[in-house]
Amino acid sequence: MKTLSKTRLEYKKEEEEGKALRDEMLTTGENPLLLWRKRHNLSRVDLAVLAGISVGTVEKLEVGYPKTISQKLLLTLHDKAGVPYELAASYILWRNSLAEKAREKATGRG
Numbered sequence: 001m002k003t004l005s006k007t008r009l010e011y012k013k014e015e016e017e018g019k020a021l022r023d024e025m026l027t028t029g030e031n032p033l034l035l036w037r038k039r040h041n042l043s044r045v046d047l048a049v050l051a052g053i054s055v056g057t058v059e060k061l062e063v064g065y066p067k068t069i070s071q072k073l074l075l076t077l078h079d080k081a082g083v084p085y086e087l088a089a090s091y092i093l094w095r096n097s098l099a100e101k102a103r104e105k106a107t108g109r110g
Contacts, residue, residue: 014082014084014085014086015084015086017036017084017086018084018085018086018087018090019086021035021036021039021084021086021087021090022086022089022090022093025090025093025094026093029094029097030094031061031062031063031064031091031094032087032090032091032094033058033061033062033069033083033087033091034062036083036084036087037058037062040082044058044059044062047081050080050081050082051076051077051080051081051083052076052080053073053076053077057073061091064094064095064098067092067095067099068088068091068092068095069087069088069091069092074087074088
């Protein structure tokens, strides 16, 4: 029973962190993965090593490529580095806002 309670508490903490990241992303316009990495005082290299992915993958995610985070990559980031699942939805919102800003700039509205 102790383990189950701890799991619930950890889930709640992760959910709260995911919501806080979303709120901060909406306020600042910054990439939620970058915000998460900074909150945890990790360099790109640190995150890459923790997650077992390349630094290039971290760099691409932080500049908005690809448009979404694949389920496989999200699971890897979550399981190995502790990145909250909720970050994926925030990333898509952030990425879509980048695309909208680019469209506005291209049409002379931004």
